[in-house]
Amino acid sequence: MEYCKLQLLGIVSLMLVLGNTQGWGEDGHAITCRIAQSRLSDSAAEAVKNLLPKYAQNDLGSVCSWADRVRFYLHWSAALHFADTPDNLCNYQYDRDCKDQNGDKGRCVVGAVKNYTDQLLDYGKDTQYNLTQALMFLSHFMGDVHQPLHVGFTSDKGANLVNVHWYTKKQNLHHVWDVNIIETAEERFYDSNIDDFTNAIQENITKTWSNQVKEWETCNPSETTCPNKYASEGINAACQWAYKDAPEGSVLEDDYFLSRLPVVSLRLAQGGVRLAATLNRIFG
Ligand SMILES: [Zn+2]
Numbered sequence: 001m002e003y004c005k006l007q008l009l010g011i012v013s014l015m016l017v018l019g020n021t022q023g024w025g026e027d028g029h030a031i032t033c034r035i036a037q038s039r040l041s042d043s044a045a046e047a048v049k050n051l052l053p054k055y056a057q058n059d060l061g062s063v064c065s066w067a068d069r070v071r072f073y074l075h076w077s078a079a080l081h082f083a084d085t086p087d088n089l090c091n092y093q094y095d096r097d098c099k100d101q102n103g104d105k106g107r108c109v110v111g112a113v114k115n116y117t118d119q120l121l122d123y124g125k126d127t128q129y130n131l132t133q134a135l136m137f138l139s140h141f142m143g144d145v146h147q148p149l150h151v152g153f154t155s156d157k158g159a160n161l162v163n164v165h166w167y168t169k170k171q172n173l174h175h176v177w178d179v180n181i182i183e184t185a186e187e188r189f190y191d192s193n194i195d196d197f198t199n200a201i202q203e204n205i206t207k208t209w210s211n212q213v214k215e216w217e218t219c220n221p222s223e224t225t226c227p228n229k230y231a232s233e234g235i236n237a238a239c240q241w242a243y244k245d246a247p248e249g250s251v252l253e254d255d256y257f258l259s260r261l262p263v264v265s266l267r268l269a270q271g272g273v274r275l276a277a278t279l280n281r282i283f284g
Contacts, residue, residue: 023065023067023068023081023140023143023144023147023150023178024143024144024146024147024178024179024182024268025065025178025179025182025183026065027179027182027183027186027194027197028143028147028178028179028182028264028268029061029064029065029068029139029140029143030061030062030064030065030194030198031061031182031194031197031198031201031268031272032064032139032142032143032146032268032271032272032275033060033061033063033064033139033143033272033275034059034060034061034198034272035198035201035202035205035268035269035271035272035273035275035276036060036139036142036271036272036273036275036276036279037059037060037061037276038202038276039272039273039276039277039280040276040279040280041280041283041284043283043284044276044279044280044282044283044284046283047123047279047282047283048060048135048279048283051123051131051132051135052132052135053132060139063136063139064136064139064140064143065140066136066140067080067081067136067137067140067141068081068140077137079100079101079107079108080107080108080109080111080112080137080141081109081112081141081144081150082108082109082144082150082151082152082158083097083098083108083109083110083145083150083151083231084097084108084152084153084154084157084158085097085151085152085153085154085235086153086154087153087154087155087156088153090235090236090238090239091232091235091236092151092228092231092232092234092235094110094228098110098111109141109144109145109150109151109227109231110145110227110228110230110231112137112141113138113141113142113145113225113227113230113278114225114227116134116135116137116138116141117138117224117225117278117282118224119131119134120134120135120138120279120282120283121224121282123282123283138275138278138279139275142227142230142271142274142275142278143268143271143275145227145230145231145234145271146230146234146267146268146270146271146274147177147178147234147267148177148234148235148237148238148241148242148263148267149173149174149177149178149238149242150234151231151232151234151235151238152174152235152238152242152243153238153243157174158174159172159173159174159177159238159242159243160172160173160174160175162174162243162246162247162248163248163249164176164246164248164249164250164251164252165250165251165252166180166184166252167251167252167253173242173243173246176246176252177242177260177264181257181260181261181264182197182264182268184257185197185257185261185264185265200265201265201268201269201272204265204269205269205272205273209266209269213273216270216273216274216277217273217274217277219277224278224281224282225274225278225281230270230274233270234267237263237267241259241260241263242260
């Protein structure tokens with residue numbers, strides 16, 4: 001019994017550790033989804049409410065890390081959290097880069113955003129798809145595609161293999177962007193309160209970035225969502241900000257933290273605004 005418990009505890013903590021290696025951490029995803037839910041049209045808000053599982057109590061943010069928890073048994077979904085681009089090229093192309101390790105096309109975060117958007121367009125029709133899962137996948141992957149290192153280089157696995165120090169702690173660079181920058185910001189500026197950090201980003205959306213929001217929301221008229229654009233911005237930010245001045249073995253401190261926090265905040269904001277825009281287009 002004791003052994004089982006320990007083993008279970010081991011598995012759970014392993015899941016928690018691994019869970020953070022692919023995707024914004026829990027907080028990043030929750031922030032993106034809460035921003036999105038606050039911007040839904042009446043019909044989209046109604047559809048999201050209908051589709052969310054009961055336990056979510058109509059809080060989209062509470063299920064936005066669900067995709068990270070299921071990737072350990074839904075093995076097919078693991079490749080959908082990111083896209084790998086050729087080393088040091090600093091651009092992204094769907095045909096070249098959106099595939100899994102076996103070379104199956106479309107199996108990357110960009111293909112996933114497209115796919116789950118398409119599935120949700122079946123809402124209100126007779127459908128073969130599980131639209132509750134489609135909503136939870138889409139909401140998660142829209143966050144992931146905005147984490148710059150989720151469209152990173154191939155050989156270092158989106159900087160998962162770049163070892164650095166975050167202040168005094170050993171860390172990999174991917175994790176710094178998934179979790180540490182957000183956590184350090186919350187601790188230092190927001191009394192460790194995720195709601196206060198979310199509100200600060202919301203305020204930037206309505207003030208500092210207000211004249212950019214329309215552009216963030218816009219896709220070609222023929223598209224319901226445009227993740228190729230989000231991924232291209234991602235690898236750009238990865239080169240300009242994430243990889244820059246953070247080679248293997250570097251120690252990242254205030255200089256890095258304070259100059260990158262605005263980029264993280266921007267990407268969380270864009271993820272939220274675009275998830276809302278996509279859901280509003282899907283549900284009319
Ligand atoms: Zn993820």
